[in-house]
Structure formats: structure tokens, C-alpha cells
Amino acid sequence: MNSSNFQELAKFGVNPQHLLDACVASYVAAWHLKSKITKYGNT
Secondary structure, eight states: OOGGGHHHHHTTTOOGGGGGSHHHHHHHHHHHHHHHHHHHOOO
16 A cells, blocks of 8 residues: 555545554455456456
8 A cells, every 4th residue: 555545545444554553454455456356357
């Protein structure tokens, strides 16, 4: 994640400080991957 994702994450109550928690960061990464697979397919 980088600062370009912060506004979208804020809609879900996730701020940049939360990403320092490995569990939160893992869930956010999975969410981000899922959104890209949904948009572009499993390529």
C-alpha cells in the first residue's frame, strides 16, 4: 500500500498507522489483490 490508497482505506476506517499491524496489512493486501483480480481477471 502507498499513499494513493489512503483515501479509499479511510472509507473503511483504516488509517496509515493501522497498516503497521501485520494482520491489518495482510487483510488490506488481500482486499487490494481481490479488487485487481475482479477488475482485470486472474491474469
